Amino acid sequence: MKAVGKFILLDASEFSSWLDMQIITRKISLVQQHHTYLPAYKTFKGNNHFELCKSMEQAHIERGFSEIAQTFTTFPDGKIMVCRNINQIPAGIKGANANGICIENVGNFDKGKDKMSVAQKDTIISITKTLLKKFNLQPSDQTVVYHHWYDLILGKRIKVEGTGNTKSCPGTNFFGGNKVEDFKKNFLPLL
Ligand SMILES: [Zn+2]
Structure with a gap:
């Protein structure tokens, strides 16, 4: 663990005990997944x-x-x-912030861009699992959500894939795809 100002850098193995020390003062009912797009893997130097x-x-x-x-x-x-x-309520997804936790994953996980490392993959799974457990949430497409599933202007979940004003975040190749069906097939079984 290393802190600079409000920023606290943790090893994945330290996250669970860090979370247990927090006194939670708001209702948390979903975990958002994003990719940063920029910075991407080439901007990460291992110590920055x-x-x-x-x-x-x-x-x-x-x-x-x-x-x-x-x-x-x-x-x-x-x-x-x-x-x-x-x-503090994050500013991650319009329409899903009030009870949300926002996770930004450094990288560009659109098809043909950054190939997610095993270490980051393991961390994304473990942080998400730890948060779900802490807040007594069953893993589902209601408790873990991708930015892509929301209309950016309306601030509502899209009903049909391919409609609405959406962005690709967390990436068209994030755990094999950014659609609800990709999540159910590839990410949900890991939670
Ligand atoms: Zn996003």
Whole structure:
């Protein structure tokens, strides 16, 4: 564990005990999955976790947020950064923030872009499982959600894949795809 200001960098193995120490003051009922797109794997140098989070925060402030948007960031080496206080509502998905936790996974996981490392894959699975357990949530497409499933303008879940104003986040190749059916086939069984 290493802290610089509010940012706390954890090994994946430290996350569960860190979470157990937190006093939770809001209702949490879903975990959002995102990819950062930029920074992507080529921007990660193995030791610049704090610099990347500070530059993301700067970019988010320039977009009008009060601070960095996400609750947690995962990295290609499997480390986790605590970015926004868990009791603060994140700015991750319009329509899914009030009771949400926002996880930004560093990388561009669209098809043909970054190939997710095993370490990051393991961390994404373990952080998601740990959060679901902590908040007594059953793994499903209601408790773990991809940004792609929401209409960016309406702030509502799309009813039919391929409709609405959506973005590809967390990537068209995130655990084999960004659709609900991909999630059910590839990610849900790991939770
Ligand atoms: Zn996103």
